Amino acid sequence: MDDLLDAAARLIAIRSTADRPGELSAALEYVLGRVGPGFTVERFLSRGKPSALVHTGGTRPDFRVILNAHLDVVPAPDELFRPRIRDGRLYGRGAQDMKVAALVMADVFRELAPVLPYPLGLQLVTDEEVGGYDGTAHQIDAGVGAGFVVIGEQSGLRVVTESRGILQVRLHATGTAAHAAYPWLGDNALLKLLTGIERVLTRHPLPGHEVWATTVNVARVETPDAAVNQVPAAAVAWLDIRFPPEDRAYAGRTREQVERHLRDLSGLEVSVDGFGAPHRADPDSREVGLLRAAARDAGFGGDLLRKHGAADGRFYSARGVDAVIFGPGGDGQHGPGEYADLATVAPYRAALVTFLRALR
Incomplete structure (x- = not known):
């Protein structure tokens, strides 16, 4: 946890807002550095917004699962880019939405992608807060697809199968x-x-x-x-x-x-x-069932949740691919008191690992 918190503090300190292309690239490179060597990194650029797709092997496979994370944040005063920990909470712009989850996904990918019996992808984008058209949507238009997608937006380990x-x-x-x-x-x-x-x-x-x-x-x-x-x-x-x-x-x-x-x-x-368009995934699918069971194994209820805000899952949903939001807990998204609930981070990682290992 100490290593993850140190990485999260460094990532939150990067002001990766839409008007700072250099910082968007810096955030992307930081998380790619966290993943480390030994993987194929496909890079994309659309209207100044960089993104990446990480996987094993030289040729892009047909992914069984993609882990999707965005590294951009909405603007904030200077003090919100100086992360602080208090009462089991990590405060700062992007702590909840969604830099902590992005680092957890990067760590899980690094650990499991080489050993899983199916292709796993890590999709890192830098434009979700301004629409997602130059990140996730751009990659999908370039041929990226999957059987199932997990988007690490905050959900308190509930599984979001619908959003407006x-x-x-x-x-x-x-x-x-x-x-x-x-x-x-x-x-x-x-x-x-x-x-x-x-x-x-x-x-x-x-x-x-x-x-x-x-x-x-x-x-x-x-x-x-x-x-x-x-x-x-x-x-x-x-x-x-x-x-x-x-x-x-x-x-x-x-x-x-x-x-x-x-x-x-x-x-x-x-x-x-x-x-x-609205986003919807089949709540009765095998993947959703396994993810809910993994959340329960980690000590949470595994409940389904509807989200009012839009996320990049809608681009996959429009192509007939089930995408769900599944992330750690926290509160204050886009506000002055944004925080990640650190008590949910280890269970979130454990649930992702359990789900990916259970899936065939």
């Missing part, structure tokens, strides 16, 4: 500029925009508790005006929409169909910036 889809859109309103003293001479675009947002929120009201339903976050509202004494002639809102497979207004639809639906709903022009 993601839709990121902008609503656009236009009007007529005027002097603020004579508003009747103008047409306020911002007021139109707020009316359109209200229509969307009426269809998808903000829940007061956890629900498995479509939710909408209004992330930004802005106009190009620099003066307060102007009637805005243009305004835009940024929305983040998360939806389950059951919501057929979004799930199973094309970008154009979703755009049309939101245009009719809001009465505004719509731009779709990001659109990812």
Whole structure:
């Protein structure tokens, strides 16, 4: 554990955010160094985002299992890149999401890949926090596939077989500029925009508790005006929409169909910036059963879990490959108090080893 904690502290100290390509590469190289020599490392690069696929042998095999980990993190103040341990918790940006899990996966791969009776892959990416299109999705487009995928996102050793889809859109309103003293001479675009947002929120009201339903976050509202004494002639809102497979207004639809639906709903022009399908794996599959049993052997319940956030498993799910999220515990993801629960790290490693050894 001491060796792992030292490695985790070093990895957390690397500011591997999307705007720092050098640090993304540094984080990738650090984990590849942890894996060590004697393996084939395939390197990928898409739009400045590096990733790697590690396996045994010279030719890429048909993987029975891929362990998937992302090494990028969301931005944070300087102090969150100075990891600290307190009360059995490792605090720092990326401690929970998901640098500790990435190191555990690297260690398990190093130990088991040479001896398992099937091909095991380790997939390391650096763009999950900004969509995953240049890491996991890029590798899949390049022909990487597997029979089953374990993504090390945090789950408290529960097995995540479902997660909601993601839709990121902008609503656009236009009007007529005027002097603020004579508003009747103008047409306020911002007021139109707020009316359109209200229509969307009426269809998808903000829940007061956890629900498995479509939710909408209004992330930004802005106009190009620099003066307060102007009637805005243009305004835009940024929305983040998360939806389950059951919501057929979004799930199973094309970008154009979703755009049309939101245009009719809001009465505004719509731009779709990001659109990812919900993720689902068969909860009754043999692999999920073995992984749940391995979690129970490690002292946890092996429960199934639905996740509200999107992860890279959706890219495999879209290709008909079962992918689950299975990671250690912690809390505070993307927040100032993010931490990994160190009491779950050794059981998490043990569960991965048990699962991979049991699988044939």
